[in-house]
Amino acid sequence: MQYLLLIISDPAAPTYVPEEDNIEEWVADLEARGAAVVGNRLRPPSDATTVTVRDGKTILTDGPFTESKEWIAGFDVIEVDNLDDALEIAAAHPMARFGRVEVRPAWPFD
Amino acid sequence: MPNPTPATTKASAALAEVVAAERLRIVATLIRTTGDWDLAEDCFHDALTRALATWPVKGIPDNPAAWLTTAAKNRAIDLLRKAQAEQRATERAAHEPPPEQGKEDEEDDVIATFDDDRLRLIFTCCHPALAMENRIALTLRTVLGLSVAETAHVFLVSEQTMQKRLVRTRAKIRDAGIPYRVPPPHLLPERLAGVLAVLYLLFTEGYSSGGDSPDLIRPALADEAIRLTRLVAQLMPHQPEVLALLALELFQHSRAATRLDAAGDLVLLEDQVRSRWNALAIAEASRTLAAAERTLQQQASPPGPYLLQAQIAAEHATAPSAAATDFARIVALYEHLSRVAPSPIVDLNRAIAVSCSEGPDAGLALLDTLQLDAHLGEYHLLHATRADFLRRLGRPTDALPHYCRALELAPSDPERRFLQRRVDGVSRNGWPR
Numbered sequence: 397m398q399y400l401l402l403i404i405s406d407p408a409a410p411t412y413v414p415e416e417d418n419i420e421e422w423v424a425d426l427e428a429r430g431a432a433v434v435g436n437r438l439r440p441p442s443d444a445t446t447v448t449v450r451d452g453k454t455i456l457t458d459g460p461f462t463e464s465k466e467w468i469a470g471f472d473v474i475e476v477d478n479l480d481d482a483l484e485i486a487a488a489h490p491m492a493r494f495g496r497v498e499v500r501p502a503w504p505f506d
Numbered sequence: 507m508p509n510p511t512p513a514t515t516k517a518s519a520a521l522a523e524v525v526a527a528e529r530l531r532i533v534a535t536l537i538r539t540t541g542d543w544d545l546a547e548d549c550f551h552d553a554l555t556r557a558l559a560t561w562p563v564k565g566i567p568d569n570p571a572a573w574l575t576t577a578a579k580n581r582a583i584d585l586l587r588k589a590q591a592e593q594r595a596t597e598r599a600a601h602e603p604p605p606e607q608g609k610e611d612e613e614d615d616v617i618a619t620f621d622d623d624r625l626r627l628i629f630t631c632c633h634p635a636l637a638m639e640n641r642i643a644l645t646l647r648t649v650l651g652l653s654v655a656e657t658a659h660v661f662l663v664s665e666q667t668m669q670k671r672l673v674r675t676r677a678k679i680r681d682a683g684i685p686y687r688v689p690p691p692h693l694l695p696e697r698l699a700g701v702l703a704v705l706y707l708l709f710t711e712g713y714s715s716g717g718d719s720p721d722l723i724r725p726a727l728a729d730e731a732i733r734l735t736r737l738v739a740q741l742m743p744h745q746p747e748v749l750a751l752l753a754l755e756l757f758q759h760s761r762a763a764t765r766l767d768a769a770g771d772l773v774l775l776e777d778q779v780r781s782r783w784n785a786l787a788i789a790e791a792s793r794t795l796a797a798a799e800r801t802l803q804q805q806a807s808p809p810g811p812y813l814l815q816a817q818i819a820a821e822h823a824t825a826p827s828a829a830a831t832d833f834a835r836i837v838a839l840y841e842h843l844s845r846v847a848p849s850p851i852v853d854l855n856r857a858i859a860v861s862c863s864e865g866p867d868a869g870l871a872l873l874d875t876l877q878l879d880a881h882l883g884e885y886h887l888l889h890a891t892r893a894d895f896l897r898r899l900g901r902p903t904d905a906l907p908h909y910c911r912a913l914e915l916a917p918s919d920p921e922r923r924f925l926q927r928r929v930d931g932v933s934r935n936g937w938p939r
Contacts, residue, residue, distance in 0.1 A: 397683040399683075477683075477685070478683045478684070478685035479633075479635055479682050479683045479684045479685065480684075480685055480689065480693065482683070483635065484693075501681055501682045501683055
């Protein structure tokens, strides 16, 4: 199954410590498991543009779709057997400690 | 409807018996083979209907449980093929041997996988990705076989709300890819703790609702929780915490008949008639606790929270009288418990044990040190405990406001009546007429 890991920054979480960020180790483990599909860090919400089409008109909004203190800082799409594997991978992500990670199953192709 | 013939009556009785004993095994196996919780349940009920139609005519099969499993599986295959839905599940179900050929083999096969299936079902229902109340609801419905209406009653919600909640929960299991399995060893300790938490919550939910309550479903939950804990203990005999939880539940349940008097009023532990405690339950609890302690020793592992709680319960349950209780050991066990599984409730109970062992002034001093109000400010027993320490210290005027606060917060009628009597008592002492 495919899962999207939304890497979320949380201002209430413990302060980010660059030396404890083992993201390279995490990516290496993901690749060793054969679970890596695609993933990246994202630029801050201030660089976001939200696109809405209504009555044929395209409306562009400067900023993210929702204003919030927590924002999406990155994403990873992984391919694993089941939710337990996805949760284990999410829990090992450094941002699970410095923020939080939402695990969402992808809607499968029929 | 025609009058029931003897054959019909006999078939119904046989069916009721097999459902009581085997429902969980059969449903658990159906969920594994079909991969569809709703379908499994529908097909199980369809099999029951077929049994009622067939058994009076053809006779009761030698192995009624295997008959029901096969009938339900066949129904599932039919439905899956007809709807052309979930092709993968069809393939999985179709790999099961057809019911008529190799019947004996199939029965062996079914029996060999049963135990695992029941555990798979329990672990899946208690998966930590499900909200606690959804885990409990699904366990009540699917593992214990309560009806939707009964499950709704436990949560005090409408049947419709409960039905929706169950559908959503089963959908999450399917769509989020929660595996139908007993977790692998590296996940087992944490997941087992989750299962035990559900079982203990079910037990306390039933236990705290009171044995004399006119409500018939909630008190029965305590029995159901014990039954299920016993099953998990049989299936996982080398897990000390499972045995310990069973012992803890049995020790507590042994007092069910004495907690309220004939008028429905609360009877404190020290005032209960110990000869009316259930000696059989205490004996089973003691044996089970001893087995848990032996297993722990063999594995050379430290005691878990249920073992320590069961040891505390054992001290209370086996003491010849309240006065002869070994409170010093109980204090030591609570201190250990507060290190293994710290919680404000454990601290509160530790303070109570200290007051019994060293006197109410020591209990009060510990209560002041612990500063539990931040966590338990809305918990009636925190205020009742402080009030009780002050009353025992001969300070009724100081006790009164705390009894009043406890009375405001108390959740049940017997507890309110008890606290009202305390309020009246300290009021008289504080302001003599």
